[in-house]
Each structure stands twice: as C-alpha cells, then as structure tokens.
Amino acid sequence: MLPEVTRILYASDIQQGARPAFRTAVSLCGRYHSHITFLHVVEPVRGNAERLVKSMMHEDASLQALHDDSLGKIRQQVRDRVERFCREELAAETMLEQGQLDVRIEEGTPWKTILAVADEMDASVIVMGVRHQKSLLGNTSSKVMHNSKRPVLVVPL
Template sequence: MLPGVNRILYASDIRPGSRPAFRAAMSLCGHYKSQITFLHVVEPVSGHAERLVRSMMSDDPSLKALHDESLQHVQQQVVERVERFCREELDASEMLADGQLEARVEEGSPWKKILEVAEEIDATVIVMGVRHQNSLLGDTPTKVMHHCRRPILTVPL
C-alpha cells in the first residue's frame, strides 16, 4: 500500500462498466480515511461544431446559458451516480463522512484537466479505469502516465 494517502483523485468517463475503478478508489479512501475527488471531464465542442451552432443560433446570448445548463446537468448526473454507488455498494462501515467526497465536472482536454485538478488538490494518488481498446491503455491514461509525477492506480474495466 501507499504510505500516507490523504487525497485521492478518481477520474471517470462515467461510461457503463466503470464501477470497478470507483470501487478501488473508494477502498483506498476507506483504508486511509482520506479525501476523494470524483472528476469527470467533458471535452469541449470542436471548433467546426461550435461555428455551426453559432451560425444556426446567430450569436444568440442564450448559447452560453445553454452551455452552462448542460454542464450543470452533467454535474448533477455525476453527483447522482456517486450517491447511487454509495447506496448500492457500500455497507455502513464503508460510508464516507460529510465532506470526505467531492464530485467535480470540468471542461477541457481530459488528460490535461486530470493533471490540473491533481495539482490543484495536491492528490496523493490518481485512480483511473482503463478500457483496453485500440491501444494498450487508451489515450487518456497513457498521456496522464507520461506527464504525471504522482502515483497512478489503473484498474482494468
């Protein structure tokens, strides 16, 4: 085990099948009585798609409101997912204290945001699920590992 784990960053794509990685993060959190941040990163719309939407909405000021509203909706989905996981999979001895878990939704390049948030919260360890698709680990986990100076726990999904 890692010595002195006091802050865990769990990065999730919130796709089906990601529970084993969250379970590992929660297990670490329970073992070390640490803080955990659940992070989901929303990739920004491509420049072409944004120009298309702007042309259809003719620079309508409600575009920013719509964008902000959709991010809030994703934030609420993440919070509900975390609460559902805790209800369904944790027993009373594993329940977290108030303030021990923070759920965040950020917008940007996933691997860069994971590193930024890890730095911001001074994460002791980053926990990520790994989907074995085209490459050995996947684009985001590979880039995080190549650019990170913190321990990373990868969990096969």
C-alpha cells in the same frame, strides 16, 4: 506500497462499466481514511461542432447560456450517479462519511485537466479506469501516467 494517502483523485469518464475503478478509489479511501475528489472532464465544443450548434439555435439564445446550463445539468447528473452508487453498492461499513467525497466537473483536455486538478489539490494518488483490451493503456490514462508527478493507479474495466 503507497505512501500515506490523504487525497485521492478519481478521474471518471462516467461511461458504463466504470464502477470497478470507483470501488478501488473508495477502498483506498476506507483503508487510509482519506478524501476522494470524483472528477469528470468535459471536452469543450470547438470548430465545426460549435458552428453547427450555433446554426441550430434561435437568434435570441446565447451559446454561453446553453453551455452553462448543459454543464450544470451534467454536474447534477454526476452527483446523482455518485450518490446512487454509494447508496446501492457500498456496504454500510464502507460508506463514505459526510465531507469525504467531492464531485467536480471541469472542462478541458481530459489528461491535462486531470493533471492540473491533481496538482491543485495535491493528490496523493490518481485512480482511473482503462477500457482498451488490445493495448495496455488508453490514450488518456497513458498520457496521465507519462506526465504525472504522482502515483497513478489504473484499474482495468
């Protein structure tokens, strides 16, 4: 049995099929009347990819402005997806109340960023999905589990 759950960190790759893990996080939230932070981590563009992007840009364009604009668009897309999911798939009695859900988009190495955000918000539990059928855990979920100081709930997708 989990201890008192007041803050849930749900880490999502926002890929197709991630809904079962989010449903689990919402279910925990309803059970414990807690708060969910929906986190998506974007890996930064580095090395050859960065040089390729720079070579394709107009001279007057700023790579930082393009980066910031792209992150803003991703933030809005994730917020829209989460709101649509809540509207379409959650029963009225399990709907999250205003202020019970935050959406965060962070940039960094996924497993390290998940742990950093969990520490920052003092998460009671980290909920995340795993897709790999052949191995027990994916790379990110495995690293989160092995390095976390708090419970991690891994939901097969």
